[in-house]
Amino acid sequence: MWLRECPFDDQGLVRPVLPLALMCDTCGSVWCTPADAAHEDRVTVPEAPDWTACGRSFAPGSTSWATREDVDKAGWGEHPWHEEAS
Numbered sequence: 001m002w003l004r005e006c007p008f009d010d011q012g013l014v015r016p017v018l019p020l021a022l023m024c025d026t027c028g029s030v031w032c033t034p035a036d037a038a039h040e041d042r043v044t045v046p047e048a049p050d051w052t053a054c055g056r057s058f059a060p061g062s063t064s065w066a067t068r069e070d071v072d073k074a075g076w077g078e079h080p081w082h083e084e085a086s
Contacts, residue, residue: 001068001081007040016066019056020074023063030058034079 003022006012012026014037022031029043030053036042044053051059071077 001066001071001083003034003037003079003081008043016071016076017058017063018066018070019054019058019063020066020070021054021056021058023058028058030054034076 002013002015002025004014006014006024006027006029008029009024009027012024012029014022014029014031015025017023017030022034022037023029027045029045031037031043032054046053046058051057051062068077068081071081
């Protein structure tokens, strides 16, 4: 599931990720909320050594893609999610 195409990577999709945020599946850019993902200037690119964005760590290997259930529990279900990659 994905919300939008990444504005920084012509192949990436902005997808929900745990810990809950949104992340480009190719470049690793992170937005804290779906509302933030609508704005290119609200992005963070987590970097070593702490890989922090949105007050949480997004270190390689520490994240997983969120499910529809995760998104709905967070109250993000009303956003225009796409179920399949384009």
